[in-house]
Amino acid sequence: MSAGKEGDILCFFINGKKVTEDHVDPETMLLSFLREKLRLTGTKYGCGGGGCGACTVMVSRYQPATKSIVHYSANACLLPLCQLHGAAVITVEGIGSTKTRIHPVQERIAKAHGSQCGFCTPGMVMSMYTLLRNKPQPTMEDITQALAGNLCRCTGYQPIVDGCRTFCQEANCCQANGGGDCCLNGDEAADESELRTPQLFDKEEFQPLDPTQELIFPPELILMAERANPETLTFSGERMSWVSPASLEELVQLKTSNPQAPLVLGNTNIGPDIKFKGVVHPLIISPTRVTELFEVTQTPQGVWVGAGCSLSELLSLLEKLVLQFPEEKTELFRALIQQLRNLGSQQIRNVASLGGNIMSVYPNSDLNPVLAAGSCKVSVISKGGRREVPLNQDFFVSFGKTILKPEEVVVSVFIPFSRKGEFVRAFRQAPRKESSFATVTTGMRVLFSEGSRVVQDVSLYYGGMGPTTVSAAKTCAAIVTRPWDDETLSRAYDVLLDELVLPPSAPGGKVEFRRSLTLTFLFKFNLEVLQKLREMNVITDELPERMQMRPLPREIQPSLQEFQHVPEGQSDEDPVGRPIMHRSAISQATGEAVYCDDMPRTDGELFLAVVTSSRAHAKITGLDASEALRLPGVVDVITAKDIPGKKIRTMFGYDEELLAESEVSCIGQMLCAVLADTRAHAKRGAAAVKISYEDLADPVFTVEEAIEKSSFYKPQRVIERGNVTEAFETVDQIYEGEIHLGGQEHFYMETQSMLVVPVGEETEFRVYVSTQWPTLTQDVVAETLGIPSNRVSCHVKRMGGAFGGKVTKTTILACITSVAAWKTNRAVRCVLERGEDMLMTGGRHPVLGKYKAGFMNDGRIVAADIQYYANAGNVIDESVMVVEKILLHMDNAYNIPNLRGRGVACRTNLPSNTAFRGFGVPQSIMVMENMINDVAMALGRPGDQIREINMYKGPSTTHYKSEFSPENMLRCWEECKVKSEYNDRRRAVDQFNQQHRWKKRGMSIIPIKFGIAFGESFLNQAAALVHIYKDGSVVVAHGGTEMGQGIHTKMQQVASRELHIPPSKIYISETGTNTVPNTCPSAASFGTDANGMAVKDACQTLYQRLEPIRQKNPKGSWESWVIAAFFEKISLSATGFYRGPDLYMDWDKMEGQPYAYFTFGVCCCEVELDCLTGDYRTVRTDIVVDIGRSVNPSVDIGQIEGAFMQGLGLYTMEELKFSPSGLLYTRGPSQYKIPAVCDVPLRFNVYLLSDSHNPLAIYSSKGIGEPILSLGSSVFFAIKDAVAAARSESGLVGPFPLDSPATPERACLACASPFTQKIPASKPGSFKPWALNI
């Protein structure tokens, strides 16, 4: 952190302790201050832009006017330290710790299994804590609102919601945890049901919430706030100065002399601009102490709201006013409330100001269209005096520009009461329901002549339809003075269509969708206006129920998780099979858990920032680091020339340079790295390195381009069973289709992080790194430095999520960081920014699947020929293995006698894709299921029937000639149909669809068969090391890495069972290559299987060694045996080893045994779809999974729920967008939407198949990390089912294309409503699209 130069003393409190800073750099945000200066590392960096909630803290302020204290949550990453003068901040460390007492919020989230990798947990805890400070007994709606801005990539949110639900009043009955029979049915029933169904957690254990125990607001700050005559505050840093004027007069003076200096209130616009766009503001004005900007004045015409008021303050003000005034006066207020509830997250709304939102002039601002439609105005002040300016079409000039002069300050905003006969509505559609900027947003107002349907005045404003808020003035002109009827409206749609035109390559893309939304919003407005006119008896014709629109349902119901009791007779001390909490959950919830970047700085430590290519395919003609080297704090620049050992790594015969030297093959490829004393200096240094390029011809980006140019990696793979060509001759029907699946960003919450520390002698290095494969990191670091592996030890304490993205990609970064450490002989840390991480590290392979299915009229699929093209990117990485896994899973659950698959990895100029949970299976299964869906539609039969007809039955053989029994898969299928009440609900869905024109429900049921273990046989091995110390405590080390999947918890359970001691005596510190060498990656859902056996082996050895001691003293304690063994010179340390199955795949013979066994699962989903906007909600999900006998049901159910939600994201939400020149646009949570709490199915039930045993894995369990992700496809097919129902309204039947993800855009356009059909499609090839379809 850079020190400031001069200025006032900043005074605030953190966790009850006073902080005074006399050198504050205005560029310092609270997050870096907490983490780097105060070493309070519980508050996490997840994105730096307000989009993930990992950095949530609570801020409290005293308000002298009302003599009250307000508490609000805020994102520390956007909170300028200077803004905190006089505030009290509470971080996760301030509410509870394992040293003192943990807070009930921390306890409940942890014990309800709401913390897996734990990286999001402190943020979740603080959002919930703040809610409870304001409302100790919240409703479920309060909770989901409070958590809306907190992303979690691991849990799927369900357990977090379940834990938080226990604070609700309505949750204080057994239904809250989905406990089947409710206590309300009588005590006995509840008791019996408790005995029958084991629960994941016992809420009786929870300590009560006692608000009197919370930290009090510091009295000193109250005195400070009440002190009269506040003075101007100034702070100056390296590049910026900050002035906080004490009066309006002073503010006006400052603005007059510095018209370009921004006013910073919430910093939610200015902050991201500085951080992500590199904007530098030499002066910032902070008007937070200018009271006029916060005043609220009511008049008979409406209310003046201070421009400095936060959006949350505005929301609660309006909510209060709608209760006080008659409905007809508060039309505009209610429309604003609706927008405000969906705008950003609570953390954003708590700081973002009304004036800031207006003046940021976002093209898709949610407030501006409503304020403009509602005839609001602003009062502005400058040296020239005050004036009022209407918020109309003249106000919004162009992108980021209003009619106001730069020196003018908005003091307040006037929001008028509505008049009799006036209706105001707001609509928005966004890529995600909450915490997401809108695709299109609108404010609409109409005023009728008294008692008539004749329009006296109308205004329609849209956001997302141009560079700024736009008025549909011509459409309004076509409506005004006319009666509000079908004729007027249908003319209005035509005018609107002509008026709001977007060029086909408009920034933001989605052109047809955006245009159709303009129409459907007007249609929705029409429906609501007609309803109002009916209520007022102005019109009498009834709108048929079928044509009405109601919002999508949103109440999350209690969930159900069913699993088996441990076998009768199992000792109470034996934890195996019980829902034991993740062993670090409490530390994670208190913020004590240490992730890589939480490690303290070592003396002289440097930070490394990488410089990446800005060209997709080019020769490097120059690299000039001279300017960077002149910048403050910059120490060195590392290029390929500095690498002392191997400069490349080779996979499948293809070379990959660690740092590009002569040529680049994608944007985001690493070229060099800048070393500096601080993070900020390193970043500035990296930005100052100048690279010159000479573009090379014809980069390849899309799969189609790769096919055209035969740009493929070798080997290509083929597999065939039966004789496909001949079989096509015999079938009744043939259907050919294709599906395109987009890629997926891992979005692990903790970005790639590492710290390399030279030991100082004999070229020895300690590498602390967030990786799934420490051994690979060790190997390649050693190779890169040209030293033996025994000089490099890799250490992984835990990862904040990984999902396959921390295997190969991490190692390259670790090599570069090690070179820097080697060259400078100093510790070097590298932690990627979210945007860099997303740009550089690739993700899941996009796949194009082309299929031809031959089938009989009775539904049997006799032949299928499928070709898979995976977009691999600029280096091969693991792409060929991904393609192989695609082919090996192409049959999924179906016995298609003649089946052929061809797979190829396409070489393109995009960042190379890599392993991602499921490793190709989610793409493979999707293609097969889509083909089956098409066959069902072609036959006009339900999908579940065609699936049943074609499923494997009885003793079976896969298409690679491996025998297996599908019995448990069929049991899952049957059980899922029963548990989900499939047949009844299917009928109800059909009935719903008949009763609703604009909303449709859809259902689907999908099976999976997922092969466990590595097809590469040598990877099926594991080792462990167990030490027993003289006091009886035990340390276990094994090769598995903890990334949230709970492997250490399970290993602790294994050791506990084998050593016959409680888990509390067993500790797992880290995964280190110095304790357990030559390990395999934690991947392929094989971690527990492999490492569990190794730990078991080591523990059994030790237990055997203690046998003679036990025999001598059978009644002795564990501790007494251990100490006796020591005195008898018995070794208390043992290694364990597991030689896993000898699996193989012979691609020439097209046969093999690549998997140890299969995990089976079936998922049934129902969705409700708004056909006008494509918005949908998963109404219910039931999953039945066969995982044998679970070692830990809470951990396994956590994996099931989390993987399902990640799959839901893959197949319905997450969209990577690349520019036509190959630059990834979607480089943060603002652009790339992963599921949030608003996406959790409203009813989410998980059942573990009972009485299943698996002799092939530890304690009869099965691997579960990856399989269920593919079941997210059931949401896709439920959406497709709903779309099919919508299409039938337009007379369209039969198969239709729908690519994945089925975003609102795709679903809406596929519905082919009369509105979407009005939009002329742009001719492909006639324009350059804004984004590529890779």
Ligand SMILES: Cc1cc2nc3c(=O)[nH]c(=O)nc-3n(C[C@H](O)[C@H](O)[C@H](O)COP(=O)(O)OP(=O)(O)OC[C@H]3O[C@@H](n4cnc5c(N)ncnc54)[C@H](O)[C@@H]3O)c2cc1C
């Ligand atoms: C993660 C995230 C999600 C978001 N989601 C949404 C969303 O869904 N919908 C939406 O509409 N917005 C959204 N926003 C935008 C957000 O609402 C605006 O950034 C915010 O309202 C700006 O207010 P601020 O106080 O933070 O502005 P600041 O960043 O502090 O300032 C913004 C600009 O406004 C000017 N300004 C501020 N006050 C005045 C004044 N009184 N007079 C003159 N000029 C002034 C400043 O000079 C500056 O140029 C989101 C932002 C983030 C970071």
Ligand code: FES
């Ligand atoms: S790090 Fe602050 S919101 Fe993501």
Ligand code: FES
């Ligand atoms: S537990 Fe939420 S991100 Fe990992």
